[in-house]
Amino acid sequence: MSIAEGLVILLVLGVGQAEICPLSCSCKLVETKGLKVDCSSRRLKEVPVLPYNTIKLYLQNNSLTTAPAGIFDHLLNLEVVDLSNNPWHCDCHILYLKLWMEDQTRSRHLAEDRCATPASAKMRPLSQLTGNELTGCAGPWPITCQEFLVRDIILIAFAIVVLVLMSCAVRISKRLACCIAVTEIPPAMQLIPKSIRKSHKSQ
Numbered sequence: 001m002s003i004a005e006g007l008v009i010l011l012v013l014g015v016g017q018a019e020i021c022p023l024s025c026s027c028k029l030v031e032t033k034g035l036k037v038d039c040s041s042r043r044l045k046e047v048p049v050l051p052y053n054t055i056k057l058y059l060q061n062n063s064l065t066t067a068p069a070g071i072f073d074h075l076l077n078l079e080v081v082d083l084s085n086n087p088w089h090c091d092c093h094i095l096y097l098k099l100w101m102e103d104q105t106r107s108r109h110l111a112e113d114r115c116a117t118p119a120s121a122k123m124r125p126l127s128q129l130t131g132n133e134l135t136g137c138a139g140p141w142p143i144t145c146q147e148f149l150v151r152d153i154i155l156i157a158f159a160i161v162v163l164v165l166m167s168c169a170v171r172i173s174k175r176l177a178c179c180i181a182v183t184e185i186p187p188a189m190q191l192i193p194k195s196i197r198k199s200h201k202s203q
């Protein structure tokens with residue numbers, strides 16, 4: 001097998017990956033338009049990685065509490081979505097799901113999604129949650145702020161380490177350069193005191 005053939009096979013497999021049915025679901029091709037992905041009633045605790053060409057998505061009656069940000073963003077051709085009967089935990093992490101659902105104007109929702117926890121939001125439809133109710137995860141700063149802070153601290157620490165390493169490297173290279181300079185002077189000259197050596201050169 002040539003390298004080119006291998007690459008082609010890899011490419012085909014790679015493209016195929018995006019269309020693979022999640023292990024815990026059953027998939028059916030619908031009129032060659034896309035997949036009907038049925039992951040309902042499987043006690044799922046996490047949203048599975050869904051194929052790009054999903055057009056009907058059934059995730060109802062599972063144990064989903066949250067949907068990681070971005071997890072549905074690649075599903076551009078959805079026509080039907082059912083996420084009902086899941087114990088959604090409606091803290092600030094549910095915001096992605098709430099906003100994503102609001103963006104799905106073209107797809108049909110089969111049932112309303114309701115929060116299970118925390119107690120203050122129990123049985124509230126996701127669509128009716130307001131910003132004030134989505135607290136609970138925020139520290140003294142908004143979450144994005146905290147994330148930025150952590151990222152900044154890591155970056156600054158990294159920069160300091162790099163600076164220290166660089167100054168060490170400069171010091172070592174200076175010492176080396178110095179040694180080389182010393183050894184470059186002919187041994188006989190080294191015996192002559194510096195001051196004399198200088199005057200000797202200038203003549």
Ligand SMILES: *[C@@H]1O[C@H](CO)[C@@H](O)[C@H](O)[C@H]1NC(C)=O
Binds near residue numbers: 042
């Ligand atoms: C929900 O899922 C459970 C298994 O997790 C199943 O026993 C039950 O019948 C399902 N309920 C509905 C309404 O589909």
